[in-house]
Amino acid sequence: MKFLHSADWHIGRTLNGYSLLDEQKHAFKKMLQIAIDQQVDAVVIAGDIYDRAIPSTNAVTTLDSMLQEINLKHSLPIYAISGNHDGAKRLNFANEWMEKSDFHLTTLLDEAFSPVKTSEVQIFMLPFFDPMDARVYYQEQGLDADQVKNIHTITDAMNLVLPDMEKLFDPNKKHVLISHFAVSPSADQEIELTSETTSKVGGLATLTAQQFEKFDYVMLGHIHTRNASPAENVRYAGSPVKFNVKEAKMANQGKGVDIVEVTSDKIERTFFEIQPKTDLVVLEETWDTLLDPTFYKTQPIDQAWFAITVKDFDRSKHINVRAKLQEIYGTVVELDYENVKRDDSPDVAQQNLSELSPDNIVDQFFKTITGNDLTQDQKELVDGIFVDLRKED
Template sequence: MKLLHTADWHIGRTLNGYSLLDEQKYAFKQILQIAKDEKVDGIVIAGDIYDRAVPSPEAVTALNEMFKEINLENHFPIYAISGNHDSATRLNYGREWMQNTSFYLNTLLKEAFTPIETDDAQIFMLPFFDPLDARVYYQERVSDKESIKKLTSIGDAMNLVVSDMVKKFKTDKKHILITHFAVSAKKDEDIELTSETTSQVGGLATLTTDNFKDFDYVMMGHIHTRFASPSDTVRYSGSPVKFNVKEARMKNQGKGVDIVTIDNDGINREFKPLTPQTDLIVLEETWETLCDEEFYKKQPTHDAWFAITVKDFDRSQYTRVNTRAELEKRYGTVIELNYENLANTSEQNIQTTDITQISPEETVSKFFQTITNKPLSSRQKKLVDSVFNEVERENK
């Protein structure tokens, strides 16, 4: 059995106001061609299919066309789950009749306990959930109600969920899990979150590989780089497109998909790279260097997007210069422009921050510190987290 593992499509995403839909369509065409070339037995999409709970009409139309090409025109089975960005309820629409064409889509916790059976494996599909989802699910199914009320951490909830999955294991098959969380290699070890979420809402950063030790292989979504994979058997495919400057800064970490082969010899993985239609280039140089023809002629000007930081820049020397216009003459599209070490100001860094690229919790924290010149207290952070947890549940 051969599966293509991808995740975090975030269809409908924008970058500083620029739509990434054409980039996502370009990446999709490559993913589909890889699936054809490799003759895979199915395509796994491990969550965050859409970028937001209520996607735009353009995003819905684009994704529908992608699914149509994969499943109806090319007859590839789809194994997909919802992530923390998706609306579980909205995405679940039509799930029953889609299975008639081998389109398997799980968005609710209760759906995760029935595996997809193949000749070689049992595929369990566990969508993103939080401890409250687990308490609601188990409250109706166990006699010990008090123990369920104590189910407050995602780690404890996950252990209970996995233990119930293990009860369904068949000993003559491999056991594959598709899910969407941040997972570290061992307890109490943090991993760098290069996804859009850098907070710990819903326990996103508290799971470890120990939670999944019963599975032969785990196909993960949520972290946007495959290099965050915590073990050889718990793997992130990464996103197919660069979504922010932080990802663009990560050199030699190109986007792609994994081809996972399951046979009698075990489970093997092969990375297949994707080529961006419009690359995102990060430049951090002085104004003089950026305007030097010898320098900018070496860049993919007018063919890529640029995120530029002007270093050691004295604004007082260029009061009549439209710096963005001057840079766009030379480079083309500048999607982000920052300045460092501006003269005649007490601030060491003034940046045009795109709040769509940081979590809501971090936005509140930055605003609070800007206004009060003090960081949020522990109690205040817990309050902010609880508010956004509630908002996220209401949007599902």
């Protein structure tokens, strides 16, 4: 059986207020073409399908048409799970209908114990969940109350969940798992996360590749860098699109998807790179270099998005920095400074912070550092973050 392993689509994601939807549509087209050319039997989406639990209507319609293209137009089965960015319960909709069309969507822990069987493979789908979900599940299963109480970390939970899956193994088939967690090569080896949402990596809170060794192959989502794959058969596909500067800096390893062929006697994996339509280029240079035509003429100006760090910057000497850079480079999605020589602009700290609203503080801080006001998009982004934070309280 041949899979296309993708993950972390994050449909609806923005980069500093810039929509990535066009880039995501472009990557999707390439991905679909790879699936068709390679004649895969299934497309896997290993979590973080959407960027947020309540996606924008634009994100919903975009994803809807993507899934239709795969599953209805090209009759390719889909195996998808929810990630930590998705709203598991909200995504848990219409799956019984969808299964009739070979679209398997698993979003809740209690659905993870019904593997899909094909002629050669048993496919287990384990969506992102937290230790509390495992407590609830095992309480419902009638597990001893003390044992339930002892589920503190995701490792504790997984030490129950994985053996329960293994009990369902059909010895005549290969066992493939689709999941969405941070998994490191071993307990003492930490992985560098580019996924921004996990706070604890390393130590006790981290899952290790060893825990998954009974599976023949594990297709993971969560970490956006495929080089973070913890073992030969425990793999991250990475995100199909560069989502931020950190990921752009690791671009040498490429974004794309894996084609994984699992048969009774072998497992083969091939990586297919997806070239961006509009690349995200990171520049870290001095102001003089950035404005030097011999430098910028070597750059893909007006064809890429730029994330620029101005080194050794003397703020008092320059105004309209962003505007000047945009005039030369086109879209500057991120502007940063290193070793800033500060002028005497008013210090937010001198004001009575308690009198300012949180978004006001951000606004003033931004102005102090960059000399620019927040754009409307940026203001909305900041507002959104504070709204989300209040919800989490």
